[in-house]
Amino acid sequence: MKIAVIGGGSWGTALSKVFAEKGHQVSILVRRKEVALAINQKKTNPFYLPEITLPSNLKASLYPEEVFLNAEVVVWAIPSFALKEVLNQIKDFVEKVDFHLSCIKGIDFQSKKTPLTILKEFLSKKEIFVLGGPSFAKEVAQGLPTAVVLAGEKEDLTQKLQEEIAYSYFRVYRSDDPKGVELAGALKNVIAIASGISDGLGLGLNARASLITRGLVEIVRLGTKLGGKLATFYGLAGIGDLLLTCTGALSRNYKVGYALGKGENLSQILKNLHQVAEGVKTCLVVKELAEKYNVELPISFAVYDILYKNEEPKKCLKNLLSRALKKEFEDPFFVSIS
Amino acid sequence: MKIAVIGGGSWGTALSKVFAEKGHQVSILVRRKEVALAINQKKTNPFYLPEITLPSNLKASLYPEEVFLNAEVVVWAIPSFALKEVLNQIKDFVEKVDFHLSCIKGIDFQSKKTPLTILKEFLSKKEIFVLGGPSFAKEVAQGLPTAVVLAGEKEDLTQKLQEEIAYSYFRVYRSDDPKGVELAGALKNVIAIASGISDGLGLGLNARASLITRGLVEIVRLGTKLGGKLATFYGLAGIGDLLLTCTGALSRNYKVGYALGKGENLSQILKNLHQVAEGVKTCLVVKELAEKYNVELPISFAVYDILYKNEEPKKCLKNLLSRALKKEFEDPFFVSIS
Numbered sequence: 001m002k003i004a005v006i007g008g009g010s011w012g013t014a015l016s017k018v019f020a021e022k023g024h025q026v027s028i029l030v031r032r033k034e035v036a037l038a039i040n041q042k043k044t045n046p047f048y049l050p051e052i053t054l055p056s057n058l059k060a061s062l063y064p065e066e067v068f069l070n071a072e073v074v075v076w077a078i079p080s081f082a083l084k085e086v087l088n089q090i091k092d093f094v095e096k097v098d099f100h101l102s103c104i105k106g107i108d109f110q111s112k113k114t115p116l117t118i119l120k121e122f123l124s125k126k127e128i129f130v131l132g133g134p135s136f137a138k139e140v141a142q143g144l145p146t147a148v149v150l151a152g153e154k155e156d157l158t159q160k161l162q163e164e165i166a167y168s169y170f171r172v173y174r175s176d177d178p179k180g181v182e183l184a185g186a187l188k189n190v191i192a193i194a195s196g197i198s199d200g201l202g203l204g205l206n207a208r209a210s211l212i213t214r215g216l217v218e219i220v221r222l223g224t225k226l227g228g229k230l231a232t233f234y235g236l237a238g239i240g241d242l243l244l245t246c247t248g249a250l251s252r253n254y255k256v257g258y259a260l261g262k263g264e265n266l267s268q269i270l271k272n273l274h275q276v277a278e279g280v281k282t283c284l285v286v287k288e289l290a291e292k293y294n295v296e297l298p299i300s301f302a303v304y305d306i307l308y309k310n311e312e313p314k315k316c317l318k319n320l321l322s323r324a325l326k327k328e329f330e331d332p333f334f335v336s337i338s
Numbered sequence: 339m340k341i342a343v344i345g346g347g348s349w350g351t352a353l354s355k356v357f358a359e360k361g362h363q364v365s366i367l368v369r370r371k372e373v374a375l376a377i378n379q380k381k382t383n384p385f386y387l388p389e390i391t392l393p394s395n396l397k398a399s400l401y402p403e404e405v406f407l408n409a410e411v412v413v414w415a416i417p418s419f420a421l422k423e424v425l426n427q428i429k430d431f432v433e434k435v436d437f438h439l440s441c442i443k444g445i446d447f448q449s450k451k452t453p454l455t456i457l458k459e460f461l462s463k464k465e466i467f468v469l470g471g472p473s474f475a476k477e478v479a480q481g482l483p484t485a486v487v488l489a490g491e492k493e494d495l496t497q498k499l500q501e502e503i504a505y506s507y508f509r510v511y512r513s514d515d516p517k518g519v520e521l522a523g524a525l526k527n528v529i530a531i532a533s534g535i536s537d538g539l540g541l542g543l544n545a546r547a548s549l550i551t552r553g554l555v556e557i558v559r560l561g562t563k564l565g566g567k568l569a570t571f572y573g574l575a576g577i578g579d580l581l582l583t584c585t586g587a588l589s590r591n592y593k594v595g596y597a598l599g600k601g602e603n604l605s606q607i608l609k610n611l612h613q614v615a616e617g618v619k620t621c622l623v624v625k626e627l628a629e630k631y632n633v634e635l636p637i638s639f640a641v642y643d644i645l646y647k648n649e650e651p652k653k654c655l656k657n658l659l660s661r662a663l664k665k666e667f668e669d670p671f672f673v674s675i676s
Contacts, residue, residue, distance in 0.1 A: 134547030144542035209472030327610035
């Protein structure tokens with residue numbers, strides 16, 4: 001089939017490579033001429049995946065007319081903050097395509113909306129799917145085995161898309177919880193910052209494992225309030241992606257946290273990163289939503305205080321550890337599943 | 339209070355250090371004279387925690403008469419296979435003590451019983467607690483922040499013990515599911531071997547994260563059948579300890595798997611290890627229990643085939659990835675919590 005991918009970053013490029021290797025005709029919409037030229041002529045994306053050779057049935061273009069011509073599926077692989085703007089720019093093209101797959105792991109800071117919600121507003125009559133799970137783009141591009149979750153509302157259509165995108169090294173599980181999958185992917189980025197801070201402070205592997213586990217409790221608390229299903233947070237898009245992001249130094253959010261733990265300054269860290277760390281903005285949204293829904297998120301709030309209130313990372317993490325002795329699962333929510 | 343610790347390995351020594359620093363009078367029962375002498379005279383355990391200085395209110399002895407004199411709590415920190423034998427040897431001493439804390443993460447291979455079950459058989463009228471959670475002994479001994487779960491059947495007594503053993507860097511959560519906590523601690527070791535194999539084969543972080551996540555599904559399937567509570571497996575003793583053991587190179591089970599993935603021979607690996615890797619034996623028990631209860635555990639079975647059927651690690655892990663496309667949570671069990 002003809003697949004149009006929006007976004008020539010590392011994730012968009014890696015996914016395009018999988019789809020093209022599977023035999024689909026893939027076209028990537030990119031912003032920069034250099035990226036388009038490199039992909040088309042040198043079969044590489046030197047800015048994001050420099051060591052990877054791309055297949056010849058993968059093309060890139062600056063022009064939506066080319067990219068969306070006869071496209072049957074649109075794959076969204078851009079940062080969450082850019083989604084609305086891009087949608088406005090290319091609405092006429094994308095609304096002709098029936099299937100849309102969001103691979104965006106973030107929440108739009110300004111509207112507090114998830115990509116799924118935004119896509120639904122613009123493309124109300126289309127089928128919108130969400131991809132999640134533990135998947136560093138670089139490893140997918142290297143052809144290393146990866147398992148992801150594809151979530152859609154209609155089982156038969158989800159199964160159809162699942163068969164189209166699964167490939168030898170790219171195992172795709174089906175889910176009926178697109179909302180949960182994208183919330184899991186977004187919320188985990190805040191905990192990844194906490195995990196990086198802990199490692200930057202040199203607190204050790206035990207501390208990091210507890211932070212991740214208690215961080216998952218926070219993701220579940222907020223994520224289920226926002227409409228995600230419990231099982232999703234305990235699956236590949238939840239725990240799987242969380243532990244990958246929190247323990248693998250390839251994660252940008254983890255890197256931001258690590259540098260903070262080392263005492264570096266946030267604005268300088270973000271300047272050096274050259275890429276988007278979704279968790280930095282997601283943390284603001286999480287703070288607001290947690291207050292709105294009245295859920296207790298001590299780790300996420302500590303990250304907020306460190307990012308936006310200039311609090312000492314060491315002090316904040318120490319506070320987390322010195323709270324009153326309690327039961328592991330105190331809230332009625334967890335008692336109900338125990 | 340007076341605490342008697344059984345086992346002068348790394349975990350027994352590290353826990354003893356925490357308790358002694360908290361101000362308790364701690365005595366460790368050890369097997370080897372050299373260990374007792376080193377702890378008493380040099381304030382160190384050169385065999386397991388060579389770089390750690392132990393507090394002066396921590397003593398070691400070969401003689402139960404000394405160790406259990408006036409003891410109010412007995413802490414069990416020996417390998418699971420040794421429990422029955424040791425219980426038989428010191429039954430007269432330990433049955434005078436009312437509180438017992440099992441810190442053993444394994445299942446006795448011969449009887450297929452967990453330490454809690456065995457302790458209950460020997461000490462039917464005593465209160466038996468279980469400690470779990472992500473806790474590399476070395477980091478605990480270094481005073482790095484660690485969060486654990488203390489599980490007991492009676493809330494008030496559990497709370498009392500919680501207050502006695504919690505310390506500044508040693509955060510203790512309470513649980514009412516001793517069975518689940520110990521099952522989580524034991525079953526995770528099989529998945530840790532799988533995780534090590536994956537890394538030894540160089541399959542990457544995505545593959546490892548999926549293995550851990552799907553491994554957790556297996557732990558939940560079997561663990562709940564055996565009487566553990568669902569929430570426990572999603573807490574510190576479950577996910578927390580699982581992800582620590584599967585991603586931290588300090589784990590012996592992970593190391594065994596890693597060497598297998600590198601093509602080394604099991605008997606040679608175990609010979610080089612000098613310590614017990616509980617998962618190797620636990621895997622046999624898991625295989626038997628899974629067949630008895632008719633639960634599907636593809637990862638644990640693959641580990642079994644690699645350990646005991648001389649199957650190629652690469653082939654087994656490839657088979658795991660090439661199974662039919664499916665839903666993430668197909669079984670009714672997970673559907674019910676979703």
